[in-house]
Amino acid sequence: MCEMSAVPEQDLIEQWTSEQASLKQRLVEGDTEEWQRAPDFKGLERVGGVDLSYIKGDDINACAQLVVLSFPELELLYEDSQMVTLAAPYVAGFLAFRETPCLLEALQRLERTQPSLMPQVVFVDGNGLFHYREFGVACHLGVLSGLPCVGVAKSLLQVQGIIRSEEHLSQIRELKKGGDSFPLKATSGRVLAQALRSSDKSTKPLYVSVGHRFSLDTAVRLTHVCCRYRVPEPIRQADVRSREYLRTHFPSADTCG
Template identity: 65%
Template sequence: MRVLCMCKFCLQCRPCPWVKKVNQRQIYNMSTEEQMLLKGNLITCNTEAWQSHPDFFGLQRLGGVDLSYLKEDDTVACASLVVLSYPELEVIYEDCHMVTINAPYVAGYLAFREVPVLVDAIQKLLEKDPCLMPQVLIVDGNGILHHRGFGVACHLGILTDLPCIGVAKNLLQVDGLENNDDHKDQIRKLQNGGDFFNMTGSSGTILGAALKSSSKSTKPIYISAGHKISLETAVRLVHSCCKYRVPEPTRQADIRSREFLCKKTSTANS
């Protein structure tokens, strides 16, 4: 894995520009400029041999990442990275640690808030035990299903140079996509686990897919390509690692980050 260092406001080498006192318009201008610079390197097709195999032969490790925030302070969070074996879906590596988040939440710019600490976690694994590096990352968020076609899964994928998939629990309504009656009717037609439909925006671009991840799921999950993987492959892979509604890598990352955060706060209060 190579961590890219290529943007004007480098996430790895310089303090986040939001640390300085800037107004909202400056925030938008800086972050949009960086997104567009990184987006020029985006790849939304398969790049790895295992991606084209019907059973993903050659894929051995999946990564999942998550951040859980303190309820009373959204600048303090637990960052979690888990690596699961494939196809067994057993956790073979986990790292949870407390982090300070310097950037505020701004809709459409989640990556600037969360990606730096996630890149650090992946870099830590690379240095500690490269044999356990994931071959693909699954992120609780969106890829190209985004206001500017560049969500957190794209951002993380490019900065880590890893295939990355965005999986969201709710529909991000962009480019004419709406959670309206037509959309709900399409969801009702999803009968079995693995059923899905592609979502095409007003621009004519297929932005993602709504997947019924298990036979018991009443709500779909929304999958979009992040980096170095096609949407078709992303849908197949995500479905193959769903024991429940949410894919196991992000489910385990979420569970473990919440547990770690709970223990830390309990210890601090005792």
């Protein structure tokens, strides 16, 4: 169970804004591991992915999923599917307070039971620094877990002057092959993310941002290496397995990520 007490939304927003600012002070931008600096990521052996899947029409109960894959093979080493109850409301810009406690619990269960399988990096289905206050769910999970994290979003968050303009669409068209990318720059001039064409076959970009203990260039490079399809394999496997868990346990329900 990942429950939070019922508090008026405005009070929650004030509380969360303060907590977010406090946690942000602990955020580390930049590579901290030797394997991050190696051209072939030598020394990286385990990559994690997390996701939550919901039953359509039910925004309280969800399946929290953690997978750990081998690197570079991207074969499954560990999976944890857990039904959770989310009592915190969805508020734009504060998704982490709704979802992170359950994802953190999954990582803590793994650390208690099979510490040798702890991931060296966690891919998060969501944003990191690419956020209203530069502290999205990937940052939140990274700081609380202490693990290097990368945020990977499938759609553009229109924030800090970054919009789905004709210029943006033109830049997407210029991504000719897998691995091509371009920076997303806020009105302040700060680069918050990279739009990445993850494979030759996929024309829709991913939006990659730093979560914790990563440089943006390394996050983009590792994301591309982990893509067999459009979405990096750790996130794709977490999504597939959480949906399958819901289909198995709630066969009459539709699911959504």
